Structures are given as structure tokens and as C-alpha cells.
Amino acid sequence: MTTMQDVATRAGVSAKTVSRVFNDDPHVTEDTRERVQSAMRELKYVPNMLARTFREGKSAVIGIAVPDVADPFFAAVTKEIEQAAREQDMAIVVTSLGDDPSLEQSIIETTVRHQIGGLIIAPISADQSYLARWQDSFPIVFIDRTPLKLSADYFVEDDFGGAFEATQHLIAHGHTRIAIVGDSTEVPTTRLRLEGYLAALDNAGLRRDEELVVLGSRNADGAAQACKTLLALPCPPTAIFSSNARFSIGVFPALQALDRTDIALISYGDFTMADVLRPSVSVIDQNPRLVGRVAAERILARIATPTKRFRRKNVLPVRLIERQSCQSVPAVPEDQMVS
Amino acid sequence: MTTMQDVATRAGVSAKTVSRVFNDDPHVTEDTRERVQSAMRELKYVPNMLARTFREGKSAVIGIAVPDVADPFFAAVTKEIEQAAREQDMAIVVTSLGDDPSLEQSIIETTVRHQIGGLIIAPISADQSYLARWQDSFPIVFIDRTPLKLSADYFVEDDFGGAFEATQHLIAHGHTRIAIVGDSTEVPTTRLRLEGYLAALDNAGLRRDEELVVLGSRNADGAAQACKTLLALPCPPTAIFSSNARFSIGVFPALQALDRTDIALISYGDFTMADVLRPSVSVIDQNPRLVGRVAAERILARIATPTKRFRRKNVLPVRLIERQSCQSVPAVPEDQMVS
DNA sequence: AGCCGCCATGTCATCGATGTCAAGGAAAGC
DNA sequence: GCTTTCCTTGACATCGATGACATGGCGGCT
Numbered sequence: 001m002t003t004m005q006d007v008a009t010r011a012g013v014s015a016k017t018v019s020r021v022f023n024d025d026p027h028v029t030e031d032t033r034e035r036v037q038s039a040m041r042e043l044k045y046v047p048n049m050l051a052r053t054f055r056e057g058k059s060a061v062i063g064i065a066v067p068d069v070a071d072p073f074f075a076a077v078t079k080e081i082e083q084a085a086r087e088q089d090m091a092i093v094v095t096s097l098g099d100d101p102s103l104e105q106s107i108i109e110t111t112v113r114h115q116i117g118g119l120i121i122a123p124i125s126a127d128q129s130y131l132a133r134w135q136d137s138f139p140i141v142f143i144d145r146t147p148l149k150l151s152a153d154y155f156v157e158d159d160f161g162g163a164f165e166a167t168q169h170l171i172a173h174g175h176t177r178i179a180i181v182g183d184s185t186e187v188p189t190t191r192l193r194l195e196g197y198l199a200a201l202d203n204a205g206l207r208r209d210e211e212l213v214v215l216g217s218r219n220a221d222g223a224a225q226a227c228k229t230l231l232a233l234p235c236p237p238t239a240i241f242s243s244n245a246r247f248s249i250g251v252f253p254a255l256q257a258l259d260r261t262d263i264a265l266i267s268y269g270d271f272t273m274a275d276v277l278r279p280s281v282s283v284i285d286q287n288p289r290l291v292g293r294v295a296a297e298r299i300l301a302r303i304a305t306p307t308k309r310f311r312r313k314n315v316l317p318v319r320l321i322e323r324q325s326c327q328s329v330p331a332v333p334e335d336q337m338v339s
Numbered sequence: 340m341t342t343m344q345d346v347a348t349r350a351g352v353s354a355k356t357v358s359r360v361f362n363d364d365p366h367v368t369e370d371t372r373e374r375v376q377s378a379m380r381e382l383k384y385v386p387n388m389l390a391r392t393f394r395e396g397k398s399a400v401i402g403i404a405v406p407d408v409a410d411p412f413f414a415a416v417t418k419e420i421e422q423a424a425r426e427q428d429m430a431i432v433v434t435s436l437g438d439d440p441s442l443e444q445s446i447i448e449t450t451v452r453h454q455i456g457g458l459i460i461a462p463i464s465a466d467q468s469y470l471a472r473w474q475d476s477f478p479i480v481f482i483d484r485t486p487l488k489l490s491a492d493y494f495v496e497d498d499f500g501g502a503f504e505a506t507q508h509l510i511a512h513g514h515t516r517i518a519i520v521g522d523s524t525e526v527p528t529t530r531l532r533l534e535g536y537l538a539a540l541d542n543a544g545l546r547r548d549e550e551l552v553v554l555g556s557r558n559a560d561g562a563a564q565a566c567k568t569l570l571a572l573p574c575p576p577t578a579i580f581s582s583n584a585r586f587s588i589g590v591f592p593a594l595q596a597l598d599r600t601d602i603a604l605i606s607y608g609d610f611t612m613a614d615v616l617r618p619s620v621s622v623i624d625q626n627p628r629l630v631g632r633v634a635a636e637r638i639l640a641r642i643a644t645p646t647k648r649f650r651r652k653n654v655l656p657v658r659l660i661e662r663q664s665c666q667s668v669p670a671v672p673e674d675q676m677v678s
Numbered sequence: 679a680g681c682c683g684c685c686a687t688g689t690c691a692t693c694g695a696t697g698t699c700a701a702g703g704a705a706a707g708c
Numbered sequence: 709g710c711t712t713t714c715c716t717t718g719a720c721a722t723c724g725a726t727g728a729c730a731t732g733g734c735g736g737c738t
Binding site: 001003004005015016018019020022023047048050051052054055056 | 693694695696697
């Protein structure tokens with residue numbers, strides 16, 4: 001490994017002058033510049049980026065922390081961020097937070113150690129106050145979920161609106177017993193979707209039924225289990241609103257295994273193959289690529305102009321994609337028999 | 340940003356002692372250890388990896404370059420690598436190479452410039468000789484595809500064997516006109532799968548038909564198009580072997596759209612929902628998590644012990660998962676009418 | 679008691695690039 | 709000719725963690 005000092009000795013100048021030549025500092029005579037350049041060529045000088053970034057105190061890397069990089073939604077977001085970052089010569093380091101909220105902080109700290117230049121996060125815990133002390137070291141942008149106990153930029157989908165629309169759509173098809181399956185309400189995203197769901201019920205004058213609200217699942221398997229429990233109720237739902245795509249991937253197979261695809265289904269979040277399943281699954285489309293792009297743009301803007309002010313709260317629109325899974329009408333109005 | 344010096348001052352010791360405590364050096368009394376630890380906690384000390392790696396001269400970052408991070412197979416591989424890397428306090432930077440082979444080199448060079456400690460790559464081009472000059476700076480491990488014009492560690496699936504088995508399986512179900520859909524044969528992975536397919540045909544005494552070999556698609560849409568072309572042939576196939584999961588995601592919907600799910604289908608590579616589609620799709624399972632784990636283990640081992648020798652070539656077994664899509668038998672033995 | 683040696687802890691230098699400041703020299707202006 | 713100013717170049721410190729080596733104290737051994 002040849003260093004600037006080696007080149008300097010060879011060219012008969014100081015290391016600082018080599019540095020100047022390397023960084024195109026105009027205050028170098030043409031003569032020395034050439035001497036240094038040929039010395040660099042002869043010694044095949046390659047700068048040590050480790051030393052450079054160490055001195056800068058910050059690396060040209062953006063951290064991305066999401067619940068699961070293998071989740072199609074977050075994978076698509078990541079891809080988009082990566083493309084935007086590459087245009088600015090920035091790399092991205094990705095981390096999966098998993099599904100245990102208590103580990104979030106230590107995982108993030110492991111990432112932060114690398115002196116990242118910015119952080120894009122979709123948190124899983126109910127408290128991100130631990131991030132506060134880094135907010136003046138590097139910008140932080142939240143995606144998919146709002147920051148809790150912290151003030152920071154965030155880009156979320158219209159959770160309430162999307163859930164409202166989905167539920168309303170099911171109601172319009174004659175469903176009155178509509179269940180919701182989701183993860184913890186500690187996550188604001190889920191809470192908003194629950195609220196949208198409840199608001200749509202209220203709006204239509206339907207009774208809320210706690211039995212039909214099954215939250216707290218951690219993954220697709222949990223959601224599948226929740227689904228089975230729902231259908232085993234004395235008075236089961238005729239429609240299910242799955243509050244995120246990760247869970248829909250468990251719910252659909254569960255319905256199919258029980259041979260109950262007559263149950264209507266809407267998923268908050270599109271997923272691969274949703275359109276070719278039978279019945280194809282209606283979804284609220286979140287547009288992960290848009291999320292990725294705007295988040296990347298924001299973090300790059302924050303890095304470039306740290307003092308500039310931006311709108312913190314950003315809500316992205318969602319869109320109902322109607323497919324077959326919500327077209328079924330309740331076979332028997334069981335709820336009326338009971339109520 | 341609190342440094343070791345800050346912690347040292349707080350605990351009334353020298354920075355070196357803090358370093359010792361942090362690195363579990365036994366030569367510290369229990370008393371000072373506790374004082375230092377509580378100082379670290381109070382000041383929320385997070386080590387600066389940049390400083391550490393700069394001193395070590397080795398970066399704590401592993402680069403991962405795959406055709407597409409959003410592809411479920413590579414996303415799963417990435418997730419697994421990330422977990423293994425995190426245990427060693429290493430971060431991963433991921434890059435999508437896209438589908439244009441001519442861009443591969445420049446994308447990799449951009450990544451490499453950030454001084455990485457190792458590289459895991461699933462290349463898209465037909466020549467990785469450009470990587471040779473970095474081979475003594477950091478270890479390189481290939482996954483999914485063998486290195487071309489370069490000698491390096493690689494972990495690939497049994498492409499030939501898997502394709503052979505898939506094709507043979509279709510033959511066993513009575514199919515004689517079997518098509519293959521895939522990407523460029525410049526990629527050795529695809530070529531091997533093609534060879535496995537051809538070998539199975541030969542083995543069964545079936546005629547090779549160039550019309551039924553449709554390679555060169557770049558993505559799912561291209562594969563869907565290829566599929567339509569195949570079915571429009573005067574003498575169309577009764578079965579299709581899709582040589583990778585990325586393409587199967589295009590092929591299945593295409594068959595469904597044409598209402599030709601009677602065409603048998605086997606996919607090299609499992610994909611989300613393949614088991615709940617109707618008909619569910621038979622696949623050759625590649626086990627991305629295994630690929631990720633062994634690749635991560637190898638690169639970490641290479642980083643830890645650069646001089647140790649390892650087996651370069653590693654072939655991972657694949658497994659046929661039989662589902663519904665290959666159970667259909669050819670309705671009419673059209674090929675016999677023609678041949 | 680005196681000496682040896684171990685153990686806890688500290689001091690200093692180091693990794694490579696670069697910001698700061700100063701020195702020296704040449705050109706320009708009076 | 710002398711001063712002013714700019715321009716080129718270099719010496720030194722710095723970023724944070726840590727290896728090499730030094731120091732000082734305490735216990736054990738003869």
C-alpha cells in the first residue's frame with residue numbers, strides 16, 4: 001500500500017503537496033504537479049478511503065433499517081433508495097430490525113457505529129427517542145411509520161384513509177361482519193389502519209365487534225393462525241381486512257387451506273402474485289418505489305443542505321386496486337341472525 | 340459524539356483503560372471496569388468504527404452485488420448474509436447490478452471505491468476479469484453464478500442436476516414437447532440449466548427442438564412475451580421449464596391470461612405464493628438462506644484468515660418440490676402427429 | 679528485609695489524509 | 709530600493725482507537 005508520504009518522498013515534496021495535487025488544488029505550480037503525478041503513476045498510488053472518511057468523520061453511506069429486507073415492500077423501497085443514492089456516489093448499508101422491538105436500539109447503534117451520513121428507518125419499537133442524540137450528526141428520515149417520542153422527517157402512506165377506503169369497499173359489497181388482522185397497535189401505522197377500519201364501520205352504522213379485531217401477530221404464520229381462529233368463531237366474519245401485505249401472505253393460504261376463499265379479503269399493501277391468485281386479491285397499493293424515491297431525495301437534500309427547512313410530515317396517497325377477492329357477497333347474513 | 344477520551348475523563352482513567360474495558364481485556368480491576376462501564380452508559384458511548392477500521396487497515400463492510408435486491412431470491416440471500424455479518428460487527432452495502440451487463444464493471448468499481456472488506460457477487464456479465472486486481476485487497480465470493488475469466492470462490496446451485504431433474508419429471512408425466520424459457524446463455528447458470536434440460540431430453544430419446552428453446556429474455560415481462568410466442572407456435576409445447584423464478588413470475592400470469600394453465604410448468608427457483616396459486620407451481624427449490632449463510636461464512640473466514648486455503652468450487656444441492664402445475668398430462672399427443 | 683516479578687494503568691506513537699497556519703519567495707507597486 | 713501582497717510549499721496537529729512500551733505499586737519469596 002503506497003501512501004501519500006511515499007509519493008511525496010519520491011517526488012521530493014511534502015505529503016501535503018501530494019494531497020493538493022490529488023484534490024486539484026489550484027495553488028500548485030504546473031511543474032510540481034507533473035512531478036507528483038508521475039510519481040503517483042510510478043508508485044500506482046491509490047488513496048486510502050478509510051483514512052479519508054475517518055478524517056471526514058462521516059462516510060458516504062446511507063443506513064437503511066427496515067423490519068425485514070426480504071419483505072417485498074421494503075426490498076422495493078431499498079432498491080429505489082439505492083438507485084437514487086448511487087447517483088450521488090453514495091452507498092447504502094441495510095439492516096433488518098426483525099420483529100422484536102426491544103432489539104431495535106442496539107441494532108441501530110451497530111449501524112450508527114459506521115458513522116453513516118444519514119439514516120432511513122422504518123422502526124418497529126414504540127420509542128425512538130434514543131435517536132435524538134444523533135440528529136445533529138446526520139439526518140434521519142422515517143418511512144412507513146411515524147417517529148415516536150422524536151421529531152423527525154417522515155413519509156408515510158395514508159394509513160387511515162386507505163383502511164377506511166378498504167373497509168368501506170367491503171361494506172359496499174354487503175359485508176357487515178368484517179375482521180381486521182394486524183400487528184401491534186404500538187406501531188402507529190397499525191393503529192391508524194385500525195382507526196380507519198373502525199371509522200368506516202361507524203360511518204356505515206355497523207357495530208364494532210372486538211372479537212373481529214385480531215392484532216398482535218408478528219409474522220405471516222401468526223396471521224394465518226389468527227385467520228383460523230376467526231373462522232372458528234361461533235359467528236365468523238364474512239370478510240377480512242389484512243392490515244399489511246406481510247400478513248396477507250399468510251392469510252390467503254390459510255383461507256385456501258380451509259377452503260374458505262368465499263371469505264372476502266382486502267390487503268393493505270400489494271404483493272407478488274396477488275393479481276394471479278384465484279381469487280385475485282384486492283389491495284390498497286402503497287407504491288414502494290415512490291416511498292423509496294421521496295425518502296432518498298429528502299435524505300440527500302438534508303445531507304447537502306443541513307440547515308434548509310423542510311416539511312416534516314409527508315403523507316403519500318394510496319389507491320384501491322379492486323380484484324376478485326372482495327367481490328363475493330356474504331352467503332348467509334349470519335350477523336343478522338345473531339344481532 | 341462521545342469518544343473514548345470523554346468516557347475516560349468521566350471515569351477518571353486514561354483512554355487506554357477505556358479501550359481495555361471495551362475490548363474485555365482481563366487486565367483491569369473489577370472496580371475500574373465498573374466505573375468505566377457506568378461512564379460509558381451515562382455518556383451513551385458508541386464506538387467509532389471508522390477509527391477502528393482505519394487503524395486496522397481493514398474495512399468492516401462487506402459489499403453485496405446482485406442483479407436485483409428486490410428479487411425475492413436475492414433479498415433472502417441478502418438478509419441471511421446481513422445476519423451473519425452483524426454477528427461479527429460488520430455492515431453490508433448492497434448494490435443492484437440491473438440487467439445490463441455492460442454496466443456491471445462500473446457499478447462494482449463505484450462500490451469497491453468505498454473500501455470494502457469483502458465482496459459477495461452474483462454477476463450479470465460474461466467477464467469478471469476486471470475483479471482480478473482487487474483479489475489481494477479483499478476476498479471475493481461468487482454466488483448463484485460462477486466467475487468467468489477469473490478464479491475465485493463460488494457457491495452455486497446444482498444447475499445442471501436441477502434442470503435435468505425438472506425436465507425428467509415433466510417427461511415422466513408424459514410430456515414430449517417441453518419448452519425452456521430463460522435469460523442469456525452468457526450467464527453460466529443459464530447455460531448449465533439449458534444443458535441439464537437438453538440432457539434430460541436426450542436421455543429420454545426425445546428430439547431437441549430449437550423452436551422450444553427461448554432464451555435471452557431480460558425480465559418477467561420478457562418471459563411472459565416469450566411464453567405467448569411459444570403457445571402461438573403451430574405445434575406448441577405442452578410443458579414449460581422456466582429456468583428461473585424471476586421469469587416464472589411472468590410466465591404463470593401469461594399462461595393464466597391465455598387460459599392455458601393446462602400447460603405444465605416447472606420453475607427453477609421457488610417464489611412467493613407458488614404453493615397457493617392454482618394450479619400451484621412445482622419448483623426446484625434453491626434454498627436462498629443456505630446460499631446466504633455459506634457465502635457469508637466463507638467471506639468471513641477469508642477475512643479472518645486470508646492465507647488459509649479453501650475449496651473454491653461449491654455446489655449446493657437443490658430439491659424438486661412437486662406441486663400441481665406438472666401433474667397435467669398432455670391432452671393431445673400433438674408431437675406424435677407431427678413427428 | 680530486600681529483591682523479583684507480576685499486574686493495573688498510563689504515556690506516547692501510529693494509522694493516512696488533510697485543515698491550519700506560517701514561512702519563504704517572487705512579483706508588483708510606491 | 710523597499711514594502712506589500714500573493715502564491716507556493718511545508719510543518720504540524722488532528723480525527724479516535726489501540727499497540728508498544730513504561731511506570732509504579734503491591735505481594736510473595738528467600
